[in-house]
Amino acid sequence: MAITGTVDTTGKANAKHSGARAPRATxxxxxxxxxxxxxxxTARGEKTLRKILTAAxxxxxxxxxxEASIVSITSRAExxxxxxxxxxxxxxxxxxxxxxxxxxxxxxxxxxxLSGEGDGLERERRALAAFLRFAAEHxxxxxxxxxxxxxxxxxxxxxxxxTASRIAARLGDAASRGELRQDESPLAHEVxxxxxxxxxxxxxLRFAVWGHSDADExxxxxxxxxxxxxxxx
Amino acid sequence: MAITGTVDTTGKANAKHSGARAPRATxxxxxxxxxxxxxxxTARGEKTLRKILTAAxxxxxxxxxxEASIVSITSRAExxxxxxxxxxxxxxxxxxxxxxxxxxxxxxxxxxxLSGEGDGLERERRALAAFLRFAAEHxxxxxxxxxxxxxxxxxxxxxxxxTASRIAARLGDAASRGELRQDESPLAHEVxxxxxxxxxxxxxLRFAVWGHSDADExxxxxxxxxxxxxxxx
DNA sequence: ATGAAAGTTGAACCGACTTTCAACTTGGTT
DNA sequence: AACCAAGTTGAAAGTCGGTTCAACTTTCAT
Numbered sequence: 458m459a460i461t462g463t464v465d466t467t468g469k470a471n472a473k474h475s476g477a478r479a480p481r482a483t484x485x486x487x488x489x490x491x492x493x494x495x496x497x498x499t500a501r502g503e504k505t506l507r508k509i510l511t512a513a514x515x516x517x518x519x520x521x522x523x524e525a526s527i528v529s530i531t532s533r534a535e536x537x538x539x540x541x542x543x544x545x546x547x548x549x550x551x552x553x554x555x556x557x558x559x560x561x562x563x564x565x566x567x568x569x570x571l572s573g574e575g576d577g578l579e580r581e582r583r584a585l586a587a588f589l590r591f592a593a594e595h596x597x598x599x600x601x602x603x604x605x606x607x608x609x610x611x612x613x614x615x616x617x618x619x620t621a622s623r624i625a626a627r628l629g630d631a632a633s634r635g636e637l638r639q640d641e642s643p644l645a646h647e648v649x650x651x652x653x654x655x656x657x658x659x660x661x662l663r664f665a666v667w668g669h670s671d672a673d674e675x676x677x678x679x680x681x682x683x684x685x686x687x688x689x690x
Numbered sequence: 691m692a693i694t695g696t697v698d699t700t701g702k703a704n705a706k707h708s709g710a711r712a713p714r715a716t717x718x719x720x721x722x723x724x725x726x727x728x729x730x731x732t733a734r735g736e737k738t739l740r741k742i743l744t745a746a747x748x749x750x751x752x753x754x755x756x757e758a759s760i761v762s763i764t765s766r767a768e769x770x771x772x773x774x775x776x777x778x779x780x781x782x783x784x785x786x787x788x789x790x791x792x793x794x795x796x797x798x799x800x801x802x803x804l805s806g807e808g809d810g811l812e813r814e815r816r817a818l819a820a821f822l823r824f825a826a827e828h829x830x831x832x833x834x835x836x837x838x839x840x841x842x843x844x845x846x847x848x849x850x851x852x853t854a855s856r857i858a859a860r861l862g863d864a865a866s867r868g869e870l871r872q873d874e875s876p877l878a879h880e881v882x883x884x885x886x887x888x889x890x891x892x893x894x895l896r897f898a899v900w901g902h903s904d905a906d907e908x909x910x911x912x913x914x915x916x917x918x919x920x921x922x923x
Numbered sequence: 924a925t926g927a928a929a930g931t932t933g934a935a936c937c938g939a940c941t942t943t944c945a946a947c948t949t950g951g952t953t
Numbered sequence: 954a955a956c957c958a959a960g961t962t963g964a965a966a967g968t969c970g971g972t973t974c975a976a977c978t979t980t981c982a983t
Contacts, residue, residue: 497929501930502929541972548971603836606836638918640911649920656889657888660885663854683915686918688870690871732951769961770962773960773962775942776961781940
């Protein structure tokens with residue numbers, strides 16, 4: 458069951474008896490808690506942690522990192538101030554946990570569009586549309602990842618580097634299937650991946666977070682640009 | 691004479707006797723001080739303000755807004771703590787002033803490439819290369835504009851909205867000259883402008899701020915993408 | 924049923940930072 | 954030479970919020 462529609466902390470996924478777990482999804486609450494010996498060991502604890510995470514997402518999303526306060530977060534979560542420190546070592550640690558989680562959320566939300574019908578570029582079009590819809594519905598996520606540049610640089614960098622790598626890999630696949638024109642330079646795929654990613658992020662900011670344009674229309678225009686370029690004839 | 695190679699506070703530009711001034715550049719120190727009655731009225735004051743701005747650029751650039759402290763800024767500038775409040779109402783006001791200035795710096799640095807030889811897309815290529823070189827040399831500027839999203843949202847938004855508008859206008863011009871394929875939708879130019887801007891920003895982050903790739907090579911790859919697209923044949 | 928482990932509570936501590944201000948210095952003008 | 958507006962100084966006030974902790978409650982395995 459997802460928290461506030463965003464923090465996905467499916468309790469059962471990590472229950473004592475569960476055998477298999479998703480390969481690399483870190484959706485369980487236990488994994489979200491501070492890396493120290495801070496993971497909840499009880500159903501009650503897990504519920505509390507989940508409340509704190511939900512509250513934190515709202516608080517950081519609305520007020521930003523430095524304006525946000527632990528008092529306000531615990532108050533939103535309806536737990537005592539001290540309870541916070543049962544699960545996290547510091548305000549920063551909480552933020553980092555949230556960044557990791559948000560990064561996974563974005564990936565998981567967009568991933569389904571990347572398999573299925575159409576050539577590589579068509580799938581990128583659908584992925585962008587999905588991303589824009591996700592951004593419009595979860596503006597908090599956007600703000601948190603952006604602010605990670607200053608609060609959790611490691612997390613920020615890692616989010617974008619892995620995202621870019623995935624895009625580059627998909628481009629490589631599409632190219633090997635002959636769906637793309639050939640790129641000579643070894644730099645090319647990486648440069649293009651970062652260019653596409655940057656475009657997507659800014660489109661999300663402008664047309665999903667700040668304004669509300671039709672995701673499919675924006676994605677279509679962008680895809681035409683990516684596929685055919687702007688050059689005459 | 692530019693401060694630290696970035697904050698351009700050419701004193702003489704605003705001297706009492708100067709007649710003409712650049713149309714819309716806000717390069718003079720007087721204009722940078724807090725809007726209140728805080729502008730320096732003396733050569734000595736102007737020098738002090740300049741020292742504070744230089745120090746602030748370094749401090750914010752290295753430590754980020756919340757880590758940065760007025761004590762540290764005034765100490766870098768070698769002035770007393772209280773002197774700061776002769777020129778700015780608050781830490782935020784200082785940051786805002788810096789954001790406005792950095793925004794102008796970026797524009798002024800890239801602008802020259804946007805006139806001159808070549809078609810519209812070729813000029814955009816040169817502009818991107820210039821931007822990448824500027825970003826590599828002034829990483830502080832990057833960080834400050836990025837952090838403005840949280841510290842000075844107005845300034846942030848205004849920076850990117852005006853930048854996007856300029857790009858869109860240039861696209862319109864190029865299209866009217868027949869250099870671009872025609873776009874039907876009224877949304878198209880704005881969407882494309884934001885996509886290009888986002889691409890440029892992320893390329894700057896990755897290949898100028900984080901890494902040091904050859905600006906011309908990165909710009910060339912990107913330009914090929916923008917001109918011809920990725921689609922096969 | 925019971926005891927130990929896990930979780931909860933919130934008052935108080937603590938350090939850090941912004942901002943103020945009244946005394947002092949500087950330098951240009953008359 | 955003396956005046957005064959502009960600028961400078963730094964100690965201290967004031968605020969604010971993160972973090973700690975010892976007492977208390979709940980849960981759950983035995």
